[in-house]
Amino acid sequence: MSTDHQPAVAVHGGAGHLGADDPASSGGPSAPRLVGVRHAAEEALALLARGGSALDAVELAVRILEDDPTYNAGTGAVLNEAGEVELDASIMDGATLACGAIASVRDVQNPVTLARRVMDRSAHVLLAGPGASAFARAVGIPACDPARLVTPAQRARWEAARSASRAPVGHGTVGAVARDRQGHVAAATSTGGTSMKLPGRVGDTPLVGCGTYADDALAAVSCTGHGERIIQLTLARHCADLVGRGLTATAAAAEAIRLLGDRVKGEGGVIVVGPTGAPGFAHNTPIMTRAWSDAKGAILAAL
Amino acid sequence: MSTDHQPAVAVHGGAGHLGADDPASSGGPSAPRLVGVRHAAEEALALLARGGSALDAVELAVRILEDDPTYNAGTGAVLNEAGEVELDASIMDGATLACGAIASVRDVQNPVTLARRVMDRSAHVLLAGPGASAFARAVGIPACDPARLVTPAQRARWEAARSASRAPVGHGTVGAVARDRQGHVAAATSTGGTSMKLPGRVGDTPLVGCGTYADDALAAVSCTGHGERIIQLTLARHCADLVGRGLTATAAAAEAIRLLGDRVKGEGGVIVVGPTGAPGFAHNTPIMTRAWSDAKGAILAAL
16 A cells, blocks of 8 residues: 555635624634634644544544534534524545535534445435434434534524524535545535525535545545535536646636636635645635645644 | 527436336337326427427426326335435526525425426525425425325335335436527436435435536536436536537437446436537436437437
């Protein structure tokens, strides 16, 4: 087994606008949004350095961000029109094209791990709603009281949105892409979706090829932003194809985001890593919280 | 407005194996499976000839097949592990990239029309489960008793599968692609999914880029077959891309199906129409029920 490749990771904590009500983005390098993605990237890179797989690394990074109430995924997810959390997640292994996803799940602490179980222990790719919860129980993932996932900040935002004429767009989807020492790539993404969404709304995050894609022959990609626009372009698959046609991760990310804006007037961001080369990212929103490994194995982070 | 293009349509009624328990496939040209797809294609082509849009044509063709108990979509859908119908559908307009989809819906007679309403009357692309049913009621689509969608033949198959060691794979997903006189393309797909699926399982059919894709710059595509394998390759988008790179619809279909078999050992079929040229199809299953328009405006049908 070849172990010639330098491990690489990139993590995002969502693309969006810097809201006045967002203290998590303030404080320079110690802003909670930056601390979280940096920590997730460091843990994922350490796992890769020990010889762990890209698949395990992206699951770990996304789990850490799901448990961080700063982000719109797992604990801290936005609420739908009915005031409830509905969580979406997906994961894909570029070595085998195996993938798993869940949508509209209310009672699981770590949606990305349930997606991993769908991939590993079912004949299916995507499970939605109560059926996904029933599968979680069948594979030993305990029920989580949905109220535990709702932070006071998100409840307050929902109360404000309910009395406002226009709902705020969600911000803070999380995702990770990684390359391991064997040169395999993987990607994972997790979200609470858009604030005030209709119950049952499924965005790009749990859709293979839209929010997440990974293929060793191409690249690993995780998207964030306006899900309905990302779906129209199957943006993760398109971005991976661009790497397959010879673009660097950075150039592919830039071209994918250009297309998102030009073709469907979509806002969002993308992180990319190929089987060789450095991780790349691009966004057309004012900010995209992110952390990534550089050529020296250090973790950098930026808003 | 240019009306230089010859209308074109292709319809499928599923790719699969010719079961011994499938009288619908027997009887030569009068086999129920053939009669249904021929009728759907004729009605869609007549609509196009009157100047109707590709989008309306694919919705009409799929509605006709949903109401035909011969196929695994709408009335006549297969049953999941719990003995219930759960319907998936999607539709996409190549002129605008607008798309809509529904998943795991139990109480709607015509899932493709609910998908169209999601596209036309919501800010979302995909609604799943009870949320999709609530949206249906909000836009005036009446509830349909799920028991009305279950045919005696499907109930008998479910009873047999429940007592067998191995579940049969579903067969009879329906789909349509069309090009209108303006040269716009559209695609739609509808299914009951795989027999004995886990409740909440979502296949390729309602996933934009997997079961369905349409872009005037590329082509319109509808897939059928082993959904989990189709998802791994985002097959509809990939096939449309092949047309965008210059392949004919027939060549693109053949290459997409070759990839499905070679890369992920998947079985299935695909129908394709580009903004110019003849419709194409391919499958690697023993049969794929289909009907299509030829250069003279006649409808042909084959198993």
